[in-house]
Amino acid sequence: xxxxxxxxxxxxxxxxxxxxRYRLVVSDGEYYQQAxxxxxxxxxxxxxxxHNNCIVRLTKxxxxxxxxxxxxxxxxxxxxxxxxxxxxxxxxIAKAFPGGAPPAAGAxxxxxxxxxxxxxxxxxxxxxxQEPQNGxxxxxxxxxxxxxxxxxxxYGGSSGSAYGxxxxxxxxxxxxxxxxxxxxxxxxxxxxxxxxxxxxxxxxGGSGNYNMMGSKAHSAQSFHPIASLNPYQNKWVIKAxxxxxxxxxxxxxxxxxxxxxxxxxxxxxxxxxxxxxFNDAADRLFPIFQEGKVFTISKGxxxxxxxxFNKLPHDYALTxxxxxxxxxxxxxxxxxxxxxxxxxxxxIQDLPAETILDLVGVVTDIQxxxxxxxxxxxxxxxxxxxxxxxxxxxxxxxxxxxxxAEELDEKLVPVGTVVAIKGAKVTEYSGRSLTTTFSSxxxxxxxxxxxxxxxxxxxATEGKSVVALTQYSGGRSGPNKRRTIGDITxxxxxxxxxxKSDYFDLKxxxxxxxxxxxxxxxxxxxxxxxxxxKKVMEMDNQYRCEKCNQDxxxxxxxxxxxxxxxDEDGSQWITAFNAEAEQILGRPAExxxxxxxxxxxxxxxxxxxxxxxxxxxxxxxxxxxxxxEEMRARISLTKITEIDQKAECRYLLDKIAMYDKYxx
Numbered sequence: 312x313x314x315x316x317x318x319x320x321x322x323x324x325x326x327x328x329x330x331x332r333y334r335l336v337v338s339d340g341e342y343y344q345q346a347x348x349x350x351x352x353x354x355x356x357x358x359x360x361x362h363n364n365c366i367v368r369l370t371k372x373x374x375x376x377x378x379x380x381x382x383x384x385x386x387x388x389x390x391x392x393x394x395x396x397x398x399x400x401x402x403x404i405a406k407a408f409p410g411g412a413p414p415a416a417g418a419x420x421x422x423x424x425x426x427x428x429x430x431x432x433x434x435x436x437x438x439x440x441q442e443p444q445n446g447x448x449x450x451x452x453x454x455x456x457x458x459x460x461x462x463x464x465x466y467g468g469s470s471g472s473a474y475g476x477x478x479x480x481x482x483x484x485x486x487x488x489x490x491x492x493x494x495x496x497x498x499x500x501x502x503x504x505x506x507x508x509x510x511x512x513x514x515x516g517g518s519g520n521y522n523m524m525g526s527k528a529h530s531a532q533s534f535h536p537i538a539s540l541n542p543y544q545n546k547w548v549i550k551a552x553x554x555x556x557x558x559x560x561x562x563x564x565x566x567x568x569x570x571x572x573x574x575x576x577x578x579x580x581x582x583x584x585x586x587x588x589f590n591d592a593a594d595r596l597f598p599i600f601q602e603g604k605v606f607t608i609s610k611g612x613x614x615x616x617x618x619x620f621n622k623l624p625h626d627y628a629l630t631x632x633x634x635x636x637x638x639x640x641x642x643x644x645x646x647x648x649x650x651x652x653x654x655x656x657x658x659i660q661d662l663p664a665e666t667i668l669d670l671v672g673v674v675t676d677i678q679x680x681x682x683x684x685x686x687x688x689x690x691x692x693x694x695x696x697x698x699x700x701x702x703x704x705x706x707x708x709x710x711x712x713x714x715x716a717e718e719l720d721e722k723l724v725p726v727g728t729v730v731a732i733k734g735a736k737v738t739e740y741s742g743r744s745l746t747t748t749f750s751s752x753x754x755x756x757x758x759x760x761x762x763x764x765x766x767x768x769x770x771a772t773e774g775k776s777v778v779a780l781t782q783y784s785g786g787r788s789g790p791n792k793r794r795t796i797g798d799i800t801x802x803x804x805x806x807x808x809x810x811k812s813d814y815f816d817l818k819x820x821x822x823x824x825x826x827x828x829x830x831x832x833x834x835x836x837x838x839x840x841x842x843x844x845k846k847v848m849e850m851d852n853q854y855r856c857e858k859c860n861q862d863x864x865x866x867x868x869x870x871x872x873x874x875x876x877x878d879e880d881g882s883q884w885i886t887a888f889n890a891e892a893e894q895i896l897g898r899p900a901e902x903x904x905x906x907x908x909x910x911x912x913x914x915x916x917x918x919x920x921x922x923x924x925x926x927x928x929x930x931x932x933x934x935x936x937x938x939x940e941e942m943r944a945r946i947s948l949t950k951i952t953e954i955d956q957k958a959e960c961r962y963l964l965d966k967i968a969m970y971d972k973y974x975x
Contacts, residue, residue: 315367317367370388541626585625
């Protein structure tokens with residue numbers, strides 16, 4: 312419902328306070344009543360667009376009964392026409408309908424029931440939002456959701472207009488509502504008086520004063536829908552599932568420093584909102600909120616959402632301060648685990664960068680952890696890239712960072728796993744790719760209808776013959792292409808003039824590990840700080856890291872192992888770093904060092920020889936490097952995969968089929 316109305320009067324309220332608000336009187340040509348303009352629309356008044364007699368359309372609003380009076384809170388509004396005069400002969404709606412609203416056509420107006428809790432109703436909600444029959448589900452246990460404490464700003468009071476006030480000294484000269492009691496004060500629980508009604512000569516400055524105070528607290532079984540939360544309510548309780556919990560982050564600026572974290576909340580009606588906690592509240596609530604669990608929450612502050620960082624559909628965001636009440640509820644099967652709006656991978660190529668989307672697909676490749684240094688903050692970051700494909704026959708690379716990258720490893724998400732991603736961001740890196748944000752969430756094999764469909768698709772196709780949206784340096788596209796040792800020379804892999812790397816897979820047999828001794832072990836002494844793998848210098852029983860600019864009492868050992876591999880075309884020396892070397896030798900460097908220190912060279916050599924004559928799929932990176940004053944391609948390992956005989960047979964059959972196709 313988006314009614315077309317005329318604005319009869321605009322009055323500024325809250326003078327002398329930090330927050331300016333505007334009260335409106337709106338008319339449909341037959342009746343008029345008061346409304347409060349949402350502060351996000353103040354610019355329309357300040358800019359001169361919204362003024363007396365203009366025609367407007369309400370695109371979203373909340374209508375509430377307060378002490379048997381109807382009050383409209385305008386959330387969304389459009390100015391249609393500037394207007395030239397009052398249309399019709401509108402009468403005060405409270406005088407015509409003492410019950411607060413006109414009856415349905417052909418029906419007698421219902422008798423007022425002071426015991427009844429009238430329902431708020433949200434108009435102009437986004438399409439696709441399903442409201443329960445009574446507007447919100449269960450009724451709130453309060454008459455007025457816009458309650459204010461005693462002594463707060465009251466709506467009404469003296470005015471430059473007499474709409475709904477009975478003030479004959481209106482500055483605007485209008486006398487609409489002079490004889491009406493709509494908006495006038497009366498003895499009620501909503502009055503600011505201590506038992507006495509305010510008259511037109513009250514200290515508040517005129518007639519028509521009442522305070523929108525909240526009534527009884529919500530019962531334990533009454534919960535407010537998230538979709539209808541707005542800043543004009545101060546008494547509500549929501550029940551919601553935490554669909555995503557962010558990391559604790561720190562901030563620092565000219566005003567000081569602090570910490571914060573956020574959670575995304577989802578209720579049974581599908582409403583979503585982000586809640587953020589700062590400093591003391593963050594410390595108190597961080598261990599309480601658990602991802603996937605259901606909580607009841609009250610006493611928060613609502614502010615307009617910053618859509619640059621908050622991509623949830625709600626117009627507002629929630630701040631939970633020290634007095635916020637958060638209670639663990641348990642589980643509720645009525646609330647989904649996550650609310651998704653999936654896009655197919657092939658549609659991403661048409662989306663602009665920075666788009667936030669949801670995606671479900673099958674993991675067709677997963678890269679090992681990598682450490683990089685942020686060019687902006689100079690901090691060490693951990694990343695992992697996985698390739699995801701779906702039945703739109705397209706694939707894309709998805710990058711995870713830090714804790715998420717470490718959690719989602721090859722064991723948790725092996726190739727063939729279905730993952731659902733909430734809140735991935737589109738980037739233009741290497742064509743089109745996806746990355747996580749602070750609010751992204753990943754579910755592994757989620758309980759959704761798409762799960763079985765994608766599993767069946769992958770079993771039938773193995774994710775092959777898909778179009779890769781992410782194009783890698785040196786021609787890498789999607790999962791690494793299979794090469795031979797002969798291809799390294801023929802295709803000049805790693806010898807790109809621009810210095811870009813080439814990535815490829817190599818099926819080969821490890822035939823020899825370079826011989827090492829105490830003077831030249833297959834490892835180096837590295838900085839013990841998490842995320843820093845730089846070489847350290849031993850000085851006075853301390854280990855100095857130049858990158859960290861710090862001395863440490865200990866260090867860690869990291870492999871640099873040279874191996875010789877061979878296939879049907881020839882042999883090639885390759886460098887294996889720590890994770891891959893440990894996988895080859897079956898022992899960490901810390902366990903190998905005592906063998907040399909204790910002179911147990913036979914056992915040391917046995918470990919190296921045991922790794923020989925094993926065949927793997929080697930993930931390789933070839934990059935131009937200077938070796939002995941000559942530019943050559945240095946090849947290093949990015950991952951090692953043991954041979955899956957079933958998958959290898961399918962690969963060979965595909966190659967045979969392609970050969971048959973193009974040889975005829």
